Amino acid sequence: MNQTFTIPRFRLPGLVAALGVHLPQWPHSLALASALNLAALAGLLPKESLAQMEGRSFLVEVLDAGGQACFACRGGRFRPLLTVPAKPDLSFRANLSAFLQLLARQEDPDTLFFNRELSIVGDTELGLLVKNMLDAIDWPRLPFPGRQA
Numbered sequence: 001m002n003q004t005f006t007i008p009r010f011r012l013p014g015l016v017a018a019l020g021v022h023l024p025q026w027p028h029s030l031a032l033a034s035a036l037n038l039a040a041l042a043g044l045l046p047k048e049s050l051a052q053m054e055g056r057s058f059l060v061e062v063l064d065a066g067g068q069a070c071f072a073c074r075g076g077r078f079r080p081l082l083t084v085p086a087k088p089d090l091s092f093r094a095n096l097s098a099f100l101q102l103l104a105r106q107e108d109p110d111t112l113f114f115n116r117e118l119s120i121v122g123d124t125e126l127g128l129l130v131k132n133m134l135d136a137i138d139w140p141r142l143p144f145p146g147r148q149a
Contacts, residue, residue: 007106009117010097012064020066028069029080032060036071036078039137049133050076056126057081059088064095090122090130102134109134 039045053073061068070081070088098117101107109131112118120127 007100007104011095017064017066025068026082028067029071032069033071033078033080044137052129056089057085059091061093062096090126093119
């Protein structure tokens with residue numbers, strides 16, 4: 001029996017964000033930069049796209065968790081930033097469920113953006129580059145709860 005796992009739209013309780021903003025944010029930046037570097041090493045991220053991201057800074061905010069990850073692309077690698085620049089080149093803001101839906105390819109960024117569930121602020125050309133790069137990735141099929149092998 002082939003079952004699919006659907007990520008529902010949800011919002012974490014306000015207490016989570018109230019606590020989350022007081023926690024150190026650098027672990028999120030380190031984890032996301034490391035994951036992106038692994039994806040690049042695995043050949044999932046096109047080298048020409050990475051070259052166009054050189055010297056640019058990015059901010060990812062998970063609003064309902066009170067967390068953020070900030071990183072930059074330097075020397076062909078993603079590097080965590082310990083402090084958020086006054087004006088990152090590109091910022092993404094959404095609740096956890098929207099980011100999970102993007103990752104699972106359950107929703108596309110355009111739909112989430114037009115439904116006001118995803119905010120993208122900054123360099124429009126860079127935003128399109130990132131969107132197209134992520135759309136082109138052939139993610140390995142990962143097991144999800146409820147899906148049988």
